[in-house]
Amino acid sequence: MSQSSLDDDELFGEAANEMRTDVEESLAEARNALPAADSVWDVEADNTLGVLNSLKTALDVGDAEDHLRDAKKWYTMGERADAFEDADDLAEEIETIADLIDDVDDAREQVGDLTATIPQLRSTLEEFEGEDGADAEADGDADAEAEA
Template sequence: MGQTTFDDEDLFGEAADEMRADVETHLEAARSNLPTASSVWETDADNVLGALNGLRSALDTGDAVEELRQAKKQYVMGERAGAFDEDDELADEIEALESLIETLEDAHEQVGELTSTVPALRSQLEDAHSEADDADADTDADADAEADAEDGDAGEAEA
């Protein structure tokens, strides 16, 4: 049976290793909760609104935000305790993932705005074209009436 050590330095090293492992586990979980590149890029939609709704769903970060938060909490605790001295690799990974999640959230918000704007825009365009068609129909009717009136005047002159 091995001898258990209670040396502060050994315990600190063990705790630092466990904390690093926790940070790495949370970072991996955050990455696995991110949308895939193909889910953001490809669509099966029949129209723009369907494509936008699909994209908005694809841009959802799911539990990635919470996993990143947990990783960052563990990292900050370990960093303040001096467990991650001279280890910028974890900080860089956290920063890169944080930046990616912020970009996804911004894109999600922009697509959400488009999702509500596009149907209103479509309706306004339909109304504008409908009014133009009505104006064309009125112009055509006026022209037909004038032509009929001229034909009637020409017929009276012949009589």
């Protein structure tokens, strides 16, 4: 084996290690960018809309998607170059984080829908209560006139 071939193998090995490290670092950054469990569970507000807005804010995945994309990019390059001896753990971690980001995004969307719906529902209920009160008042007036 020539010296050049030995150097190329050594360089390839270094590059493979650096790619794996890049994937691992990007996955760690994605994990860290996800919301903390307590920030989703413990929200404080004065009313339902405030709670929903706080929850929607807490469900922001931040830069997690960008970090996951970087991890996927380096992982794909490493896989295509056959640079990883065993990368099953990386593939599983990528899938786990991608699924979690999807779940958080879905929850955020549902909370957003509720945030848009609750004020209208409140308004409709207030109108209904007002009509109910007006009907009761009209019935009371009619009863008073009949007694007189």
